[in-house]
Amino acid sequence: MLAVITGELKNKVDRLWQMFWTGGITNPLDVIEQITYLMFIRELDVVDNEKSSSSLMLGIPYNSIFDETHQLCRWSQFKNYPAEEMYKIVQEQVFPFIKGLHGDEESAYSKYMADAIFKIPTPQLLEQIVTAMDEIDWKDSDIRGDLYEYLLSKIATAGTNGQFRTPRHIIRMMVDLVTPNPEDVICDPACGTSGFLVAAGEYLREHYRDQVLFEPKSKKHYNDEMFHGYDMDRTMLRIGAMNMMTHGVENPDIQYKDSLSEQNADTERYSLILANPPFKGSLNYDVVADDLLKVVKTKKTELLFLALFVRMLQNGGRCACIVPDGVLVGSSKAHKAIRKEIIESQRLEAVISMPSGVFKPYAGVSTAILIFTKTGAGGTDDVWFYDMKADGFSLDDKRSPVQENDIPDIIQRYHNREAEKSRKRTEQSFFVPKQEIVDNDYDLSINKYKEIEYVPVEYPPTSEIMANLKTLEEQINQDMLTLEKMLK
Numbered sequence: 001m002l003a004v005i006t007g008e009l010k011n012k013v014d015r016l017w018q019m020f021w022t023g024g025i026t027n028p029l030d031v032i033e034q035i036t037y038l039m040f041i042r043e044l045d046v047v048d049n050e051k052s053s054s055s056l057m058l059g060i061p062y063n064s065i066f067d068e069t070h071q072l073c074r075w076s077q078f079k080n081y082p083a084e085e086m087y088k089i090v091q092e093q094v095f096p097f098i099k100g101l102h103g104d105e106e107s108a109y110s111k112y113m114a115d116a117i118f119k120i121p122t123p124q125l126l127e128q129i130v131t132a133m134d135e136i137d138w139k140d141s142d143i144r145g146d147l148y149e150y151l152l153s154k155i156a157t158a159g160t161n162g163q164f165r166t167p168r169h170i171i172r173m174m175v176d177l178v179t180p181n182p183e184d185v186i187c188d189p190a191c192g193t194s195g196f197l198v199a200a201g202e203y204l205r206e207h208y209r210d211q212v213l214f215e216p217k218s219k220k221h222y223n224d225e226m227f228h229g230y231d232m233d234r235t236m237l238r239i240g241a242m243n244m245m246t247h248g249v250e251n252p253d254i255q256y257k258d259s260l261s262e263q264n265a266d267t268e269r270y271s272l273i274l275a276n277p278p279f280k281g282s283l284n285y286d287v288v289a290d291d292l293l294k295v296v297k298t299k300k301t302e303l304l305f306l307a308l309f310v311r312m313l314q315n316g317g318r319c320a321c322i323v324p325d326g327v328l329v330g331s332s333k334a335h336k337a338i339r340k341e342i343i344e345s346q347r348l349e350a351v352i353s354m355p356s357g358v359f360k361p362y363a364g365v366s367t368a369i370l371i372f373t374k375t376g377a378g379g380t381d382d383v384w385f386y387d388m389k390a391d392g393f394s395l396d397d398k399r400s401p402v403q404e405n406d407i408p409d410i411i412q413r414y415h416n417r418e419a420e421k422s423r424k425r426t427e428q429s430f431f432v433p434k435q436e437i438v439d440n441d442y443d444l445s446i447n448k449y450k451e452i453e454y455v456p457v458e459y460p461p462t463s464e465i466m467a468n469l470k471t472l473e474e475q476i477n478q479d480m481l482t483l484e485k486m487l488k
Helices: 007-022 028-058 068-073 083-099 108-113 123-134 143-154 168-178 195-207 209-214 216-225 234-246 290-295 301-312 325-329 333-345 407-414 417-422 434-439 462-487
Strands: 186-188 227-231 253-256 270-275 313-324 347-354 367-373 382-387 391-393 401-405 429-433
Touching: 007 028, 007 123, 028 083, 028 123, 028 234, 068 083, 083 123, 108 234, 168 195, 168 270, 168 313, 168 367, 168 391, 168 407, 186 195, 195 209, 195 227, 195 234, 195 270, 209 216, 227 234, 234 253, 270 301, 290 301, 290 333, 301 313, 301 325, 301 333, 313 325, 325 333, 325 367, 333 434, 382 407, 382 417, 382 434, 407 417, 417 429, 429 434
Parallel strands: 186 227, 186 270, 227 253, 270 313, 347 382
Antiparallel strands: 313 367, 347 367, 382 429, 391 401
């Protein structure tokens, strides 16, 4: 599903936005928080009913989060009450219920829900919003993240703070490429709304369902130890914690943390990193961890994050991350240093070049996906390159669905790279030997290695062209004479 809100969904969300605006809530982040709370409340009811049905079918006991004293906290219950009563229920019962839902005060959920405030000012406005939200099909959309991305455009911060939410189908492609397993410990050090962590969880439930949901040891690891996300935006952390919880992860490690600072001491901790870190931004040296600056002396966040990923990964750990094209081709000492680190000291697996329209309408930046494995001892041999030309959506601001989509092909080819070795440089994917990359100052731009096949164009002899021109001239003169006679 494309992250950008379009079509009928866009119209409904716009109407919802207008309701908040006319109701007196005009701060976009207040709007997204209030919508997120209500969506979370709705999903708690939906998920609880699904779990209850599954337990009945499987004959497994299930304790509902809605005990006898909290039945009115169900969305399906309070939405049927008149406006005044509904407002009282939500304010006095539902909000205290969700704030205290997770018993562990140290959990991510509890930390970021502690200061949650119900801000909808009138019963009439709440009734309108609940009705409007009930008319939206939220099932196949990571709507909290979608809303945040959409609101970024409204508050004109997109492109300023470097926060561009990764389209969901790109996230899922990256997850499918690195294939998480039940033993993984997964981190996104710039997690935002936890889109990568949610997608990894979905992948595991699809491919290892019985293991992660029913085997006690794997289930505990999945709920309490597997997922880690850091960010410096409390709104995003709150949304991310709710996002993970409603996607079946009970206690993710979602923390307020400056990943690039000394505050983050994680070293060789994770087996898998999935990330799209902020591109824009230049930091002061004094706020960056010293060990990162030893690897790459720079103020550029995109280079520092790559050094961070290497540090945070265990030996054998994998990383799939999005980088701007500048990382691939930059000629500065820092740019070359980080590329050399990944190629010489680790094992670079793949570079997938993406078209610039992937992040539209919020950014037109050209990006690529880097996939590498931490070894600490090198191992890069041949690097696989892929030139993605289409992702299933138009590459303009509208991002409408189109037939052309390279994503299934990318996944299939990546997992069958042995068969890729015979491909020519004129094809959409091919291998490049490590030594050739080294000889080109560690340049990772696909255009450096791609060969363009020129088809020779044959033109007729000059004499034939001149004869044709003469015939054409005579015809024009004849037509002019005919026209003059008609006008007399």
